[in-house]
Amino acid sequence: MSDFSRLTRRKFLVSATTTAAGAVLLKGCTQPSTPDAATQSPAPSPVTANDTPEVTKATLGYLPIVESAALIIAKEKGFFTKYGMTDVTVVKQANWAGARDNVVIGSGGGGIDGGQWQMPMPHLITEGIITNGNKVPMSVLLQLNTNGNAIAIASLHEGKGLGLKINDPEYIKQFQSKNGRLFKAAHTFPNVNQDFWIRYWFAAGGVDPDKDIELLAVPPAETVQGMRNGTMDAFSTGDPWPYRIVTDKIGFLSALTTEMWPYHPEEYFALRTDWIEANPKATKALLKGIMEAQQWCDDAANRDELVKIVSGRSFFNSPAEVLTPPYKGNYAMGDGKSALNDLKFGPLYWKDPNGDSISYPFKSHDLWFLTETLRWGFHKTAITDLDVAQKLIDKVNREDIWREAATEAGFTADIPASTSRGVETFFDGVKFDPENPQRYLDDLKIKAA
Numbered sequence: 001m002s003d004f005s006r007l008t009r010r011k012f013l014v015s016a017t018t019t020a021a022g023a024v025l026l027k028g029c030t031q032p033s034t035p036d037a038a039t040q041s042p043a044p045s046p047v048t049a050n051d052t053p054e055v056t057k058a059t060l061g062y063l064p065i066v067e068s069a070a071l072i073i074a075k076e077k078g079f080f081t082k083y084g085m086t087d088v089t090v091v092k093q094a095n096w097a098g099a100r101d102n103v104v105i106g107s108g109g110g111g112i113d114g115g116q117w118q119m120p121m122p123h124l125i126t127e128g129i130i131t132n133g134n135k136v137p138m139s140v141l142l143q144l145n146t147n148g149n150a151i152a153i154a155s156l157h158e159g160k161g162l163g164l165k166i167n168d169p170e171y172i173k174q175f176q177s178k179n180g181r182l183f184k185a186a187h188t189f190p191n192v193n194q195d196f197w198i199r200y201w202f203a204a205g206g207v208d209p210d211k212d213i214e215l216l217a218v219p220p221a222e223t224v225q226g227m228r229n230g231t232m233d234a235f236s237t238g239d240p241w242p243y244r245i246v247t248d249k250i251g252f253l254s255a256l257t258t259e260m261w262p263y264h265p266e267e268y269f270a271l272r273t274d275w276i277e278a279n280p281k282a283t284k285a286l287l288k289g290i291m292e293a294q295q296w297c298d299d300a301a302n303r304d305e306l307v308k309i310v311s312g313r314s315f316f317n318s319p320a321e322v323l324t325p326p327y328k329g330n331y332a333m334g335d336g337k338s339a340l341n342d343l344k345f346g347p348l349y350w351k352d353p354n355g356d357s358i359s360y361p362f363k364s365h366d367l368w369f370l371t372e373t374l375r376w377g378f379h380k381t382a383i384t385d386l387d388v389a390q391k392l393i394d395k396v397n398r399e400d401i402w403r404e405a406a407t408e409a410g411f412t413a414d415i416p417a418s419t420s421r422g423v424e425t426f427f428d429g430v431k432f433d434p435e436n437p438q439r440y441l442d443d444l445k446i447k448a449a
């Protein structure tokens, strides 16, 4: 067993009484709750008069992908309730545009107070960049997960050397002259994680994603259909899609994102800033519940139960068999490549095998997302340079609230010393030094700027 598993196991034992209470609550959510269910709870609430939340209700959006697991577990295992947030609703969003529109409306108008986001959606919504100029200040509070994403390639391209590295970029660049159409790749929403991962992969392999291919936002089901019928070539996506693409023989995985950038920043928890300002204690109570859920999710012993819960009809509504392999870190890659099989390759939530916090929202990671935004020339008129990016991060990233919540909940051993995780190294040898993002931009060979 790795040190990582031992660490999370110890945490699990500490919170074992809570888990027992959570099992009761879980039963209660499929049946009308009874007075018995409440009195059976052996976990004393840690909420004192001093940190009683201002409200017990919050409405949080999520998408049915592994990134949202901690939100669902916090709800279903009773971790929100434990911290006094007894009326949290987690609401499935149809897609990223739907989540964006719902947070602009807010829960008062039938939308959401916040929830799960790709990056840098909270920054873009704050500035009105993806909301038709409607500025809705948001605050990034916690990172939900790392890993769990991949670049999938249609079966048509088997045997062409499209692995972590692209052996022959000309194969992709000359695709149009030989096939009458550009090599076509999809992600689910423009200018955020999935778009960045596939752009990074193409560019590292010598393919310019803006000039040599067609890259666009397409819904997952449509993308998979396109890969099946030969009209779509590549897909940047999250679990459980990569596993399904390989097992359904639609395609293969050229790279897991964790192979491109080990324990890379992935999706985040963010709320409307007006909600946080009105409910500072409730905000921290939500964070404590999610933090405890993240620790629970990382315990290998809980993964079967995790799959059972999230695969349910009211959440991901997908067969448990499809979610189990990624949650065991088991990835069949296809195209003759050996399978990967280690928990460290799958989705992780609280702490990575290097001992770094996953949950804590490092400002250095926000900076990478906004530096990459500059690299590709997204939102040029609003995000003009690194100074603007840094100011936006200082406004939107509220790692200070994460620290307060973690301190109050007693997770002090896992609070990082710095707001930076330090220099990041990618699979192609490129380094991102948060102290010198301009150097990173200058060194990149393929970029829009």
Ligand code: CA
Pocket (backbone or CB within 6 Å): 067, 149, 193, 194, 237, 238, 266, 267
């Ligand atoms: Ca993702």
